[in-house]
Amino acid sequence: MKSNQLKSTFTLSLLLIIALFTSCNKEKHYHDGVYETNIILADVTITVKGNNIYVENTLTGSSKFECKQFENRIEYLENNGTTTIIKVLKNGNLKINGILEAVKIK
DSSP states (O other): OHHHHHHHHHHHHHHHHHHHHHHHOOOOOTTOEEEEEEETTEEEEEEEETTEEEEEETTTEEEEEEEEEOSSEEEEEOTTSOEEEEEEOTTSOEEETTTEEEEEOO
16 A cells, blocks of 8 residues: 555656656747848848847847747837847748848748
8 A cells, every 4th residue: 555655656746757758848939930031231030949039140240138928919028128029920031120020931
């Protein structure tokens, strides 16, 4: 009887540990991918990967920002303290500042 109780306790403990480690991963990957757009004379590539967003701009170079991914948007804090909200469209593309659309390529 004690052997079964010990097995049950061990199994329950193992399940709780797995649940704890699984729930600790706060990184969302809803919109991970590579997006492209064009701003006047600059080609822009945006890479979303977990809690990071990388922006490659042919005029100004590279930038990296921490972001939070939600089911319908991505939010990140710019260097000047402004929070930018990027809307995710139904087709998977990104709408930036309500005017610029970045097309998902990967």
